[in-house]
Amino acid sequence: MAEEHKSHRKERHKQKHKGHGMGTRGVSRPMAEMQMMRGQQKDKDDQDKEQKQDHGKHKMTREQREQMLHMHHIQTLWVYWMIVMLGVWMILSPLTFSYGKATVMPSGGREVWLSMAERVMAMKWSDIISGLLLIYFGWRSLTPNRPVSVWICCFIGIWISIAPLLFWAPNAGAYINGTLVGALVIALTILIPGMPNMIMYMKMGGQVPAGWSYNPSSWPQRWIMIALGFVGWMVSRYLGAFQLGYIDHAWDPFFGEGTRKVLNSNMSHSWPISDGAFGALAYTFEFLMGWMGSPSRWRTMPWMVTLFGILVIPLGLVHIFLVISQPVMVGEWCTLCLLAAAIMLPMIPLEFDEVVAMGQHMVRAKKRGENLWKVFWKGSEPEEYNQDERSPKLIDLPKKPMKIFKASIWGMSFPWTLVVSTLLGLWLMFSPSVFGVGIAASAADINHLGGALIVVVSVICMGEVIRRGRYFNILLGLTVAIIPWFLQDSNLALNISGVVTGLIVAALAIPAGPKTETYGLWDKYVK
Incomplete structure (x- = not known):
C-alpha cells in the first residue's frame, strides 16, 4: 500500500507539471500558460512540499537543456523556413511591384533629405539586401544552437520596419510591405519560438514577485497593453499615411x-521623418513586445522589461507632451493626435508595476551577491517558488471579458479625488473656448497646458506604485490659479474659473486614496 500511495503521489506531481515545457521557457503563447497551470488542487501543506521538489526538478543539466533545445528546434523548424521565404519575398517585392510607379510627395510641401529617384533606389536596394541577408541567416538558423543568426534576422526585421520611414517610402506599397514584413520577421524570430537559446539558461520557478498580491507580467496584465498598442498602431499609421502622401485628406x-x-x-516639419509614422513604429514595437516572454518575464527577462518600460514610459510621456503642446505651438487641435495620446496615457501606469517588480528583483539579486550584469x-x-493562481486564464476572455478586464488593471485604483481631478483638467483644456478667449492667447495656453498636464498626472497616478506623483497636481493647480491674473489677454470669467478649478485640484492632490494591492519592497512608497 505504501508503494502504491507513493506511486500515486508521483503521478499527481507529474500531471501537475506536465505543462512546464516550452510554455514557461519564453514561448509567447497564452496557451502555454494554460498548460503550465494544469493539475489537481492540493492542500497547502502538500503544495509547500512539492514546491521544494519543483525547485530541485527545475535544476536541469546542460545535457537536458540541449536535448530540450533540439526538440524545440524541430517543433519550430517551420519558423526558419518562413524567414528564408520572406527573404525571397523581399528580394522580389521591388522587382514585382515597382517602387517607381505611383510615387507621391509628402504632404504640405515638406522637403525631405532624398530626391524621388534616391528614395526609390534606397527602398529598392534596402529590400533586396535585407532579403539576401534573411535568406543567408535564416538558412543558418535551420541548424540548432545558432542564436546569433536568429538575432541578426530579428535586427534585419527591425531595419525593414524602419527603412520606409527613413527613406520616405515613395509609394504606399513600399511602406506597407516593409512595415508588415518587418513585424512578421520580428515575430518569427523572437516571439513565436521564444528568445533564441533561452532554454539553455532560463531559470524556472515562481511567477508572482515576493510580497506581491498579483503577477504584473501575467497574460491578463499584458493583454490590455497589447490591445492598446494595436489600436495606437492603427491610429498613428493613418496619421503617417497622410504625412507620407499616401492619402490626400x-x-x-x-x-x-x-x-x-x-x-x-x-x-x-521640424522632424527629419514623419512623426506620425514614427509613432506607428513605436506602437508596433510596443504591440510586439507585449507578447514577449513568459508570465515570469519580470525576473527571467529584465532587459526586455527595461526596454518595454523605456518605450512606454519616457517615450510615451514625450509623445503625450508633444500632442498637448499643439494648441500652443500650432494653434490648433488634432482629434486623432489626441486619441493617440489618450491610448498611450493609460499604458504608462499599466506598465509601471512590471518595471517596479523587475527592479525589486534586481535589488534582491544584488543582495544575494549575484552578478547584476x-x-x-x-x-x-x-x-x-509560487505559481500565479489568482490571474484568470486568457482563453476565458470571450466568455468572461469583464473578469479578464478587471485582472488586466490590477495595480490601478480610481480614487474619486483623481477622477475628479481628471475631469477638472479636461474642463481647463476647453474653458478658454467657453469664455471666449482665443486659442492664441497666453491665458489660453496656460489653461490648455495646465489642464492637459493635470489629466496626465491624475491618470498616471491611478497606478498605485506611482501614486506619490499626484503631488505634482498641487503645483499645476496653483499655476493655473495664479498665472492668468498677470496676463493681459485673459478675462475675469476665465481667471475666476482658473482659481476655483486650480485650488480644487491642488486640494484633491493631498489624499492618497485606497491601496488595493501589495507590492513587496515598494509598499513603503505607496503613500
Missing part, C-alpha cells in the same frame, strides 16, 4: 482642418 470629426494643419505644421540579461532564480 486627414479626417477630423471635431476640429475641421485642425488635423491637417497640425500634421503639416512647422512643428511637424548576468541577471539583467539572463534573469535569475525567484525568492519564492
